[in-house]
Amino acid sequence: MPANPPAASPPESKRVMLATDLIPLGERALRGILDHVIAVGDEAETTYLEVKSSLDLGSRAGVAKIAKFLLGAANRRPHEAVRHFHGYAVLVIGAQKSSAPGVPRGVEAHELEDRLRPYLGPQFPAFEFGRIGIDAKNEVLFVIAQPPVEGQTIFPCHKSFQGDHRRDSLDDGAIYVRGASNTRPARAGEVLALVERSRGGGKPPIDLDVDIRGSIGRVDRLDEVLGRLYDFEEEKFAKRREPEQSSFASTSALLASSIPGGGRPPTAEERAERLEVWRSRKPTHIAQGRAHFIGVGLDGVGIEIVSRDRFIAKPQLIVTFHNCEAFDFLESDDTDYEKLVKPILRRRDLFGIDLAQDALQLTPPAYPVSWRNQGGDVEVVLTPESLRPNIPWTSDRDDYVILARDPQASAVSATWLLTEDGSDGITRGELQVTTADLIDAADLFKATFSPDR
Template sequence: MSSIGSGSTRSTLSTDAIPLGERALRGILDHVVAVGDEAETTYLEVKSPIDLSSKASVAKVAKFLLGAANRRPHEAARHFRGYAVMVIGAQRDSAPGVPRGTEAHELEDRLRPYLGPQFPAFEFGRIGVNAENEVLFVIAQPPQEGQTIFPCHKSFQGDDRRDSLEDGAIYVRGTSNTRPARSGEVLTLVERARGGGKPPIELEVGVLGPICRVDRVEEVLGSLRDYEEEQFRKEPELAEDAFASTSIRLASSVFGGTAHLTAEDREEALAKWRNGKTEHVARGREHFMGVGLSGAGIRVVSRDRFVSKPHLIVTFHGCELVDHLDPDDADYEKAVEPVLRSTDPLRPALDYSTLRPLKRDHPVTWSNRGEDAEVVLTPESFRPNVPWMSDQDDYVIVASDPQASSVMVSWVLTEDSNDAVTSGELRVPTGELIDAANLFKTVFLKEE
């Protein structure tokens, strides 16, 4: 990265915005490169390149986070809306960075013995310098009234005593460093902890994507099953017609080599197929709607309040959820169970299209509960006035009543280390009514 400042250059840093996102972090980095250590304040600390795999470097990061967590809320709120930032890999006139590859969860694991189990969540950011190096940002959350004091949980003796940590010590941010708290500062933190608890949560919850309405699903699937049976009953040489010449291999059991079956074999296969109708239709219905309908998600905004480790349950009343599937995975035989499946020696025994691997610590789960659908969100945090949005490729929301013009959505929120329960509800309009026959044509009768 080229030099952005020089010894005679002055830089002005705006601290009105939240220090998250590449644009905000790049502005902080430019300021650090311009003025170096002079950038350090109660809300900003600068570290030239350090080895984050060493105990000494991890202790430095832990000390900064402890000091940032033990700030007074009204004072912290004057800059970066209460956040505090440590910049790692930058100095005056240059930003050499640190080697790429530092994983946030690995650094968190190294920090946890010093911070303790109840320490607030913190964020990581990074800006690439070149193919090998990047500048890292450790971002502490705003302190809150009613928050406990956060002591150090593990000792560390560094070569420089200023980098040492003591088990049980309380650290605070000074003008440009982190140091042990003085008696008056400890008493102030005690008052913070007695501050009547956290302010109430004001949450805005919205739905991304459609709440789908589909009419005649069972009727269409029933007609297709009737057609499947009709084709199966025909002699193989008579079964092929214009419909079967489409991209779908209808009645694959007929064209897959069933001519050798006796009449008794065919009747036995049909009886078994009919007995499985309930299961077949339910499974086919899920596949049909999963590949044919648009996915949905949830948008959450916490007004003027940081919410740590939220647990938000959103209930869609009179709705159901199905897994959202890639349209390219549309498979007619999964929508309409054939009487006899064709045997393809090249086809893998395991159907990989049904596997839905989730990311590590995926913050979204969903299920159907009785007549309602339930989505549970467990992100690390909701930041003040910053929208949090789930992806729209997890599930599809379908109104149980195709004629419903809207559905009721209710939600309940709890927060880590907070006994208060926040709840709300909203009415959400449904999407345009879709006819299942038209949807079937769109999904399965694509022109080749």
């Protein structure tokens, strides 16, 4: 007899129990579901959970099976669905009892959505995907259906598919529902129940919490300090000698750009011409220097949104900060004195390229944050893919910086409005945002541009 005999398998009732009082989103929740499937295999299948050990996601048959699950999940009754996973339903692809072989990596969510859409139709609710890597080539894929709600229409199949087995086929116009462990055509009573669901008064009203993450900045004497810096640049150019050693001037002199070395010095006529061009563009230079100063000197701002007890598909939230202005957020490594004060004579690298040339700012096409200065206000537009019930969605704090136009304002007002895809309704709200402590522009200059910062 071996020294350490293997433990006997526990009775079925003692095996891994699946916690269904959580929302099945995020790696921790999905790993719990995967562990349960590996422990019990097909016995894990219920009205809210389906398992496929393997599926060719590039084939029509594989796509049709996913579509059938989603149709059945969308045609559940809300009061029954909410008992598990807060109403969500999950299809696990690439797992079975005792193992998780996975499916090949590389399945793009948007490509799979495009293949599913002909079966689901244009008004079908949003759904999500999750992944857990198995090895370098394979992963377990999770298709997550949203909770059904009262007032939703019935979701029929929009395209036929004939599989090798009748149970795998789809019929155009058929209504599918989730049974105890499979998806099947609806019976008469189930169709009538879905008709009642569609009469349930529509979606519940939107209850939204909007909070600001970060601070609205306040800077005193900003125009005065910028004006002094530009005056110093012109004086230095004209006198070609060190300025008076005031504390402010010494800091400016320390950080000011050097006159380019090497090559023929500019003639007096060339110097006069360059000075005249610089003066003519001075308002533009100061505006650009101001944006750089605030972008590197102040902290960024983000917005947190929480939808209370309701899923919102493809929302658009517009937040307006009144009597404020916004600038691109810049990292401290982007600090450049020549972008703060445009030099009259600029340094160039070996190839003649302007060292102070602004870097090209690229934003991904589907990025969910945009902003603009509109009149005397800042308008921020957020377009997340969805808002999940009671789960915060927060924008990053490295997109923009907001400055109060009135340095003495201890708070600024903000208003917001939300629209939802497929709905004409508008939800509105307002809030007061406390501003940051007032900082003098000279102190901010020293803190930001000092070599010892």
